[in-house]
Amino acid sequence: MENFSYYSPTLYEFGRGAEEKVGMLTFLTGATKVMIVFGKSYAKKSGLIDRIENSLRTIGIDFIELGGCEPNPVDTLVYEGIKKGRAAHIDGLIAVGGGSAIDTAKAIAAGIPYKGDFWDFYCGKATITEALPVGVVLTIPGSGSEGSGNSVITKTDGAVKMSLRTDSILRPRFAVMNPEMTFTLNAYQTAVGITDMMAHILERYFSPSTRVEITDRLAEGLLMGLMAESPRVMSDPSDYQARANIEWAGTQAHNGLCGCGRREDWTSHAMEHEISALYPRVPHGAGLAVVMPAWMAFMAHHKPSKVAQLGRRIFGVDERDDRNAAIETVAHLRAFLSTVLRMPATFKDLGIDSPDIDTMVEHLHANKGETIGGYYRLTAKETRQIYELMLGEQE
Numbered sequence: 544m545e546n547f548s549y550y551s552p553t554l555y556e557f558g559r560g561a562e563e564k565v566g567m568l569t570f571l572t573g574a575t576k577v578m579i580v581f582g583k584s585y586a587k588k589s590g591l592i593d594r595i596e597n598s599l600r601t602i603g604i605d606f607i608e609l610g611g612c613e614p615n616p617v618d619t620l621v622y623e624g625i626k627k628g629r630a631a632h633i634d635g636l637i638a639v640g641g642g643s644a645i646d647t648a649k650a651i652a653a654g655i656p657y658k659g660d661f662w663d664f665y666c667g668k669a670t671i672t673e674a675l676p677v678g679v680v681l682t683i684p685g686s687g688s689e690g691s692g693n694s695v696i697t698k699t700d701g702a703v704k705m706s707l708r709t710d711s712i713l714r715p716r717f718a719v720m721n722p723e724m725t726f727t728l729n730a731y732q733t734a735v736g737i738t739d740m741m742a743h744i745l746e747r748y749f750s751p752s753t754r755v756e757i758t759d760r761l762a763e764g765l766l767m768g769l770m771a772e773s774p775r776v777m778s779d780p781s782d783y784q785a786r787a788n789i790e791w792a793g794t795q796a797h798n799g800l801c802g803c804g805r806r807e808d809w810t811s812h813a814m815e816h817e818i819s820a821l822y823p824r825v826p827h828g829a830g831l832a833v834v835m836p837a838w839m840a841f842m843a844h845h846k847p848s849k850v851a852q853l854g855r856r857i858f859g860v861d862e863r864d865d866r867n868a869a870i871e872t873v874a875h876l877r878a879f880l881s882t883v884l885r886m887p888a889t890f891k892d893l894g895i896d897s898p899d900i901d902t903m904v905e906h907l908h909a910n911k912g913e914t915i916g917g918y919y920r921l922t923a924k925e926t927r928q929i930y931e932l933m934l935g936e937q938e
Contacts, residue, residue, distance in 0.1 A: 574635025642686025685736025687797020735828030752805035843869035
């Protein structure tokens, strides 16, 4: 186990009717006028925005709205939000929805007090030193952004998708989580979210750090819980307990707990970001369902030990040889993703018949460096091989 700092200051209000407390929770952040950031339809049509605004009025907090967040959030809406927020003199934000709304709100929160271009933070040109407080009303679990200091935005000019990670400045001050608000998610949206949760856990689980037994077991427990609840929620979308367990798992998957005491990997996320940057209609979780098994299949032949451990502890693999155990583990993971979650397995399943692998590899290493990965360092030649595995050819 390696040295670490763990700070998770978000206040979680979890359960039925939790959204009624948004006004008081916002008051506790010190904000007096906020921007409510949300998507296109559900939040408005369901009456959720009205309930949030009524809660704010009761406390005497003013507000403005910014709708239009879409999957794979883009810089254009962030710029619009910064301009609108500055003109209205807001001093806080409330994101309503999933990762897209939350990440957009975080980018606006960082951009309003900054005199330069907010993209400076994402491309590494500048470091965030201050941001407006952000609160969250979660309706689409999966990204874990309600409990992390991370944000992912796509720059439309050049289709560059970059992630920003902060320890505390962009962590939401509060997260309102009512599982009943997720009942209307369809099976595909639910599965995409669960896949993203699993990826957040695995990106930390696959680490070069040794003797991290407690953190390993926490990660494994979360994975086992997600896999146990997934069939229940897929068969009964209104199963409150299944929804509650999955929603809470999504938060724990990405609030940093599973990374304590170790270095992390994040190759699968980086490779998927290039896919959804080039093909914006690909949901992040769906892309990960294709990337993760391909990455693990590559590791089965190059560094199989942790993949084999995962299989033995999660899937009951009893093969003694690490390479063979890792290959079997990949088969189990693919079976779960395809049969239980009904996720895509190849580029073609994602609707990409002729993927531009050359551009993806070029952008990946231009953005992330000559070699990438924490668990195993990958060159452009090797990341190309992993992308090619996603074509569905024999490994």
